[in-house]
Amino acid sequence: MREYDLIIKGGTVVTASDIFRSDVAIKDGIIVALGQDITGDGANIIDAEGKYVFPGGIDVHTHLEMPFGGTVSSDDFETGTIAAACGGTTTIIDFAMQAKGQSLQQAAETWHKKADGKAVIDYGFHIAITDMNDDILNEMPKAIKNGYPSFKLFMTYDGLKVNDDVLLKSLIMAKENGGLICVHAENYYIIDYLIKKFYEEGKIEPKYHAISRPTVAEAEAVSRAIKIASFAGAPLYIVHLSCKESLIELVRAREQRLPVMAETCPQYLLLSEEKYEEPNFMGAKYVMSPPLRPKENLNSLWDGLAKGEIQAVSTDHCPFFLKGQKDLGLEFFGKIPNGAPGIETRMSLMYSYGANMGKLSLQRFVEVTATNPAKIFGLYPSKGTIAVGSDADIVIFDPNVKKVITKSKLHENVDYTPYEGFEVTGYPVITILRGNIIVENGNFIGEKGFGKFLKRQAPILV
Secondary structure, three states: OOOEEEEEEEEEOOOOOOOEEEEEEEEEOEEEEEEEOOOOOOOOEEEEOEEEEEEEEEEEOOOOOOOOEEOOOOOOOOOOHHHHHHOOOOEEEEEEOOOOOHHHHHHHHHHHHOOOOOOOOOEEEEEOOOOOOOHHHHHHHHHHHOOEEEEEOOOOOOOOOOHHHHHHHHHHHHHHOOEEEEEEEEOOOHHHHHHHHHHOOOOOOHHHHHHOOOHHHHHHHHHHHHHHHHHHHOOEEEEOOOOOOHHHHHHHHHHHOOOOOEOOOHHHHHHOOOHHHOOOOOOHHOOOOOOOOOOHHHHHHHHHHHHHHEEEEEEOOOOOOOOHHHHHOOOOOOOOOOOOOOOHHHHHHHHHHHHHOOOOOOHHHHHHHHHHHHOOOOOOOOOOOOOOOOOOOOOEEEEEEEEEEEHEEEOOOOOOOOOOOEEEEEEEEEEEOOOEEEEEEOOOOOOOOOOOOOOOOOOOOO
16 A cells, blocks of 8 residues: 555645645645655655645635526536636635525525535535524524534625624524624615616616715625624624725724624725726626725725735635626616626736735735635635645645636636736646645646535634
């Protein structure tokens, strides 16, 4: 019997705390040794000289095959996870959306049917609660025990939003049972007023989507959610934080040592609101919620990420084709399905425009794309780091590869990328999941259904 299955030789290992040159030895899908000059008869050898060895990326905010706005997001669990793998992500956490009248278990089962046998990387589920009552509230402890410790609540959207009393009760229930509430924080009433106002005034173009969801709507809801969580004594995770006003609320809470955490996304770090001015309805590509913000927000978010004020970077990957899906809103921006692709480009964009440009250290890059997501959502230390005993989820990353992002070279099942024409320096060349090479030089060579469902533990607050 051979000692090791796979040895990664000569690379520079980067974790959230360290950078060191080391070989990495893998056996039965687990990292079993780190050190110099590791040898093993019969082991497969990967030469990583001149390359970084990162933990596999963890994207904790994706929407695969999700019904929304009269259609369904265009990536399923096969196409979406292949795209993720090609971009250096080895684990996702998707949102199991509760339908009206469903129990939490039924919501989870619906999403299991979408993912099982299709996903090529590992995955977990948050449960998005949209139809709360006492029975659902009392089901939360069982869901946590069964490996679904995180729940999403919407503070906006007709048919999805919860009132403050429901948010409060959910926060208390999650706290008492080792769970975590995630919130989509936008003020429903401000948005509802503006959408109706613009429609009546004939302001129907995509740019009015952004104008109808101003930064004050997000910042107010972030502030309110934080205050309710503080009263409950509960941890809180804010999804897709997009503007400096919301960041101010987050920083204030963390300075008070409240257990509040947040993510942002590449689109809010790299794109801004002038994209909505693209002619011929092309501004619809960027219709997402929250929307793209004025440029002055970009540096604030990068700074917050670098300082540790923002804890994670996810994608909110929710793709819709321009033709046949986004164009449902040709006559009114309020009917454009909200969402954009990004699952494949996250790691290269964050490296190229973050670490490579000096906005993030290498360790911080790993921390926000892998380690913190693993800790917050109950996957650490099996996932999110390179250490003896951890899963061998590894990305061999070449810092010298230069590419121009273009839709034709991506694997996302959609007809555009919001990052068309972006030049990146640094790209994954090999993706390894539990010791198995699943992507090599941009080619997916893994196996449909190889991804496994992950039962998650209680959050580690960061």
